[in-house]
Amino acid sequence: MQQNDLMRESIPHGDALFPMSLHEIATDCKHTERLECHWHKEIEILVATAGQAVFRIDTESFPLSAGEAVFVNGNRLHSARAAEMEPFEYFAVVFDLSLLSGEVNDRISQRYIAPVVNGSIAFSEKITREEYGGEVFGLLFAIREAYRKKELLYEMNIKIKLMEIWTILYRHAEKAQGPAPKAENYKIESIKRIMRYIQEHYREDITVSGMAERCGMSESQFCRFFRSMAQSSAVHYIQTCRVTESCRLLRTTDLPVSAVALQVGFENISYFNRVFLRFMHRSPSAFRAQENL
Numbered sequence: 001m002q003q004n005d006l007m008r009e010s011i012p013h014g015d016a017l018f019p020m021s022l023h024e025i026a027t028d029c030k031h032t033e034r035l036e037c038h039w040h041k042e043i044e045i046l047v048a049t050a051g052q053a054v055f056r057i058d059t060e061s062f063p064l065s066a067g068e069a070v071f072v073n074g075n076r077l078h079s080a081r082a083a084e085m086e087p088f089e090y091f092a093v094v095f096d097l098s099l100l101s102g103e104v105n106d107r108i109s110q111r112y113i114a115p116v117v118n119g120s121i122a123f124s125e126k127i128t129r130e131e132y133g134g135e136v137f138g139l140l141f142a143i144r145e146a147y148r149k150k151e152l153l154y155e156m157n158i159k160i161k162l163m164e165i166w167t168i169l170y171r172h173a174e175k176a177q178g179p180a181p182k183a184e185n186y187k188i189e190s191i192k193r194i195m196r197y198i199q200e201h202y203r204e205d206i207t208v209s210g211m212a213e214r215c216g217m218s219e220s221q222f223c224r225f226f227r228s229m230a231q232s233s234a235v236h237y238i239q240t241c242r243v244t245e246s247c248r249l250l251r252t253t254d255l256p257v258s259a260v261a262l263q264v265g266f267e268n269i270s271y272f273n274r275v276f277l278r279f280m281h282r283s284p285s286a287f288r289a290q291e292n293l
Contacts, residue, residue, distance in 0.1 A: 013042045018155050019096035020162070022147040026089050027082070030281065034088045035080035036240055037230040039192065044072040044094045045127075045165070047140055051087035053080040056231055057125055058188055069127040069140065071169065074117065077188060079231050091144055093162075100163060112170055123169045132172050139165050190215070191229040195237065202241040203265045208234050242266065243279045250288040257284045 014020040019042070027034040034053050035046075046055075052065040057078050064070055064080065066089075072078045074097070082088040097117065101109035115121035127133045139161045146154045146161075194211065211234065212222035226234040242264040249260045261272035261284075276284050 013094040013096065019099050020158060021094050022144060023092045023094065025091065029085045029087055032081050032084055033232055034082050037077060037079035037232065039075055039077050041074045042094050042096050043074055044092055045140060046070050046072065046090050046092040048090045050089035051082060053082035053088040055080045059184055062126060067129060069137065071123050071125050071127060077191065081231055093140060093143055095162060099159060100166060121173045121175060123173050132168050136165055136168055187229060191226065194226065198238055199241060202238050203263065206238060239275050243276055246276065246284065247287065250284055251291050260284065
């Protein structure tokens with residue numbers, strides 16, 4: 001599965017009966033963005049399996065290399081960037097907390113889950129194989145294997161192992177140092193609003209100058225703010241939304257390429273072809289042909 005045709009927010013993380021999924025990602029070395037900036041309500045534990053990248057959660061960045069993992073709490077902005085032509089591969093275990101505690105607000109939820117969700121208890125975001133990390137990695141790779149094979153009782157097996165991981169992380173957690181500064185929270189909520197607006201309007205004639213005006217910023221201020229928070233330009237993010245949707249349409253419909261281009265917000269078919277080629281390293285027609293083999 002290639003990262004460059006996916007918008008993580010749009011991927012369903014399991015279903016109501018088993019709200020968990022595992023994503024295996026072999027990223028495209030021709031792109032520095034290996035995990036587009038996004039957020040979701042589910043917990044994510046990402047395990048780097050090859051190469052290295054700079055991982056970012058909200059406004060903090062740190063290096064992440066093969067053999068290390070990262071815990072991302074729900075609704076946290078996160079992204080990863082790697083040097084061009086350098087590998088970075090990973091798998092991500094994504095699950096809703098209802099899988100651990102059920103829908104009832106029981107003692108487990110009150111004592112051991114809610115404090116992590118509300119931020120009063122902080123799990124270590126970066127997990128290495130030192131100390132307790134080795135046990136966590138063993139469980140994560142066992143979850144990966146169970147999810148791949150999907151043999152009898154695999155759902156129960158995965159749930160048990162997720163509970164074990166949570167127990168280990170909680171046992172080694174620390175009390176949070178206090179809420180994030182208001183200025184930081186304001187920036188995070190602002191970029192989320194901007195990204196939601198792009199996700200909802202990318203099919204339209206959306207421009208950087210128009211978004212800047214909506215935010216009460218000059219165009220240069222807006223561009224600096226977006227890049228500082230999302231680790232990519234607003235134009236890149238708009239194009240990512242458009243190319244991602246075009247990939248879905250090319251896979252699932254018989255619409256002509258020109259109609260696909262118009263439907264995702266490109267008025268010029270030649271420009272659509274150039275952007276698609278830059279992201280996917282093949283033309284829209286070639287992509288459709290290969291996907292339908």
